[in-house]
Amino acid sequence: MYGYSEFDTAFVRERAAQFRAQVERRISGALTEDEFRPLRLMNGLYLQLHAYMLRVAIPYGTLSSAQMRQLAHIAERWDRGYGHFTTRQNIQFNWPKLRDVPDIQDALADVGMHTIQTSGNTIRNVTADHFAGAAADEIADPRPYAELLRQWSTDHPEFQFLPRKFKIGVTGAPSDRAVIRSHDIGLQVVRGPDGGLGFRVLVGGGLGRTPMIAQEIRAFLPEADLLPYCEAIVSVYNQLGRRDNKFKARIKITVHEHGLEAIREKVEARFAQVRTEFGGADRALLAAIRAQFARPALPARPVAPFEAARRADPVFRAWADTNLAPHAVPGYAIATVSLKAHGATPGDAGAAQMRVLADVADAYSQSELRISHEQNVILPHVHRADLPALHAALKAAGLATANVGLISDIIACPGMDYCALATARSIPVAQAIATRFEELKLEHEIGPLKIKISGCINACGHHHVGHIGILGLDRAGVENYQITLGGDGSEDAVIGGRTGPGFAHDRILPAVEKVVRTYLGLRAGPEETFLQTFRRVGMAPFKAALYPAEDKARAA
């Protein structure tokens, strides 16, 4: 995986030193909070409901075991002993003290990490498929492109004060695990007509209060043109994007208002100008980066111990059946560690758990870890023979929950418990759902089902693309939860449809249960997933189950 060059290291050190001086000016009173605000935002420091929150980028979701240990150290030394993995491959510390933040940034720089551009109206952390470099269906590892984009977007002088935040996601596989259709720019690695690598470029996706699926602006962009083309898109957006209304400032609205054709024309014209500036240094750098992402040597070994354990231990079997994904190299697997223990806060990891994850990565996964947008941790290169031992180690640390992709593997935003914007709680709802289906012992029977919960219309929990989406709102001082069904964040991206009126806090769990039981009653067989059933039967039977009184009223 990528290790910082001397340039990268000097850059983050300089940036941390700058921020240290800014914090000192703030504490002394030389800077007002208003003046300090844009400066702290450029460095990932938010002012939340209770305290400052520091967001650390995990570029393209890849972490080394050493970096994970440092995150554990930071959580213990300067925070309350835990961190929260977000839906955009970041980790957040919720309780840092302002005067400690520069020290935390130095500690991050020690392991080649930073907080730069994790907030503010700028290009954010570039995300990628969390199975990158390991997935069996991959055309090319997307991370070298994501790293090139990281370097290009970092401190880009033209793009530090955009109309609004800007998110780029990259996938190297046809199966879209990076949700690129809900990014401002989505990049899918494809082979061109001549067999060369390049990208299908999508633009204008986003969730939030106006969810939109990204549209294709370029069917094929040669690999060499990646930076000038992205620069052209952002540059056109910087001039055209609305600045009069925060809620209409994302590029999805710009594309919607001007039309894709008009935007494409402007982007192509700007691209022709910008391209002259890139004379090959970017391609040379890409080649050097790519060499660093070469897959580690994965020797062949017998997989018999795996088969034996699978036959002998039903708990291991349940975990292996849900939490493993196919690896490109025979005999190896991608193991997902669920951070969604039933009843726990989705995405939270304590320092001790982080150290266990670092240890098992050293022992079984080439010292590599990944963070997924689904708020789980991934061990990308585990030999199948090592899986029983890995499972045992995880189990001892309370990290062996076998629910990846199942109903209790819920994405939830921090909600009103932490966030100043939220209008309803989301974590307690996630906990209640997970606990309830654990009691019912129905989870494995139900099969693949993605529930996503947001605590306000800004949709940080991606509820629009949840198979079951839950949106918490405030209705006259009372929390009220709307349900959407049929959303999908994969390559077939669909925005879910609303069932009807929302449910009070104490009625949302029974409502979700009703939806699930309706599915179980309707499905053609155990192999038909919730989403497949929904697409076959439509919204009506679910509505009838959720709002029986209205149904009768209409019949009367």
Next chain:
Amino acid sequence: MRPDPAVPARGAVPAGSTARRAAELNARYRHHGATAVLERAMGDAQVGRIALVSSFGAESVVLLHMLSVLDRAAPVLFIDTAMLFAETLDYQRAVAAWLGLTNVQVLRPDPAVLHARDPYGALRLTDPDACCALRKTAPLHAALRPYDAWITGRKRFQGGQRIALDFFEDEGGVRLKVNPLAHWTRADVRDYMVNNRLPRHPLVAQGYPSIGCKPCTGKVGAGEDARAGRWRGRAKVECGIHLARPAAPDIPQTGDDTMPETDLTPASAPVIVTDDGFAADDWTGPVGAPDAPDADAVALPPDADPEALRARLDTLRLIVVEFPGFADGRGFTIARRLRLMGYAGRLRARGHVIADQYTMARRVGFDEVEISAELAARQPAQDWRRRAGWQAHDYQSRLRA
């Protein structure tokens, strides 16, 4: 056509001093209710030309509804201080549409004055009274000049300086204030809203029973006064639009009474920032508009298309790109495009650029930054010189070769 009694003819100046008229009107309407007072006030020659001033806050919808029943074309003045909650702006439009009000006038502080006096929006931290005066009182008093009276939604139960409120008040001998809801109780307000099914301000349900500008409005806890969230932690209880004004003749009835008589713009000239620090402007010639044909120096607003200058790039010696606020980054793209088009002359960023942006300005192709003397005083040369090493640590220079 019969003249509408609710809209007195312009120029019909009521006779008698405001103090005397207020006393007479109070006597005459002593036994009337809110609706009757509002209705009569809008047609009474002794009141004169009248406008409703509304914050579109927690309880404003009551008076707006009453007015809409009487005359949907009556003038309604709404002050957008540029610090309001987004919910208030949305609610303002929704309520105006809902009630069919056709003459809502949105008042805003003068951008040039804001830029000079409060470029960061930080004045409220050091001097909230001055902030209110700048953003609220001054625009309102300017807008009220053509009127003889204005209607407010204040009530006695709100307490503080409002407990002795009458229907009619003399405002410093200048004009009348009419308070139709003066004697209403909290329950009256609530009942009126329920009975007329009026839309509530969305923040009320979130714990804001009184709503002003976002930075100075907080939630109110159980048992607290409804206005406890306003300017919490400060002695301040009124924004200033309702504070007693000195009696005439201290305040002239005509002329500029919108701003305090302090010096708004520093007398000294703007400052040019380069890698060497601060200097005076050495460009002595005129700077024309982008379409001025013979100018050798032009200024571009942030929404300009630099493409329009393509044919003239060889003859222009100075291009100034305006930055209306530091968070508006369009000027960085304009500069970049001018350089990509081959412009080799002097390129200047002018306006609200902060020291921490100097690196960006230089990297996109600006040669210099022009800031006001006021900004230069707040961010001295050392803050800018700290960024003079803008060529180091630059990813772009590694990628573009």
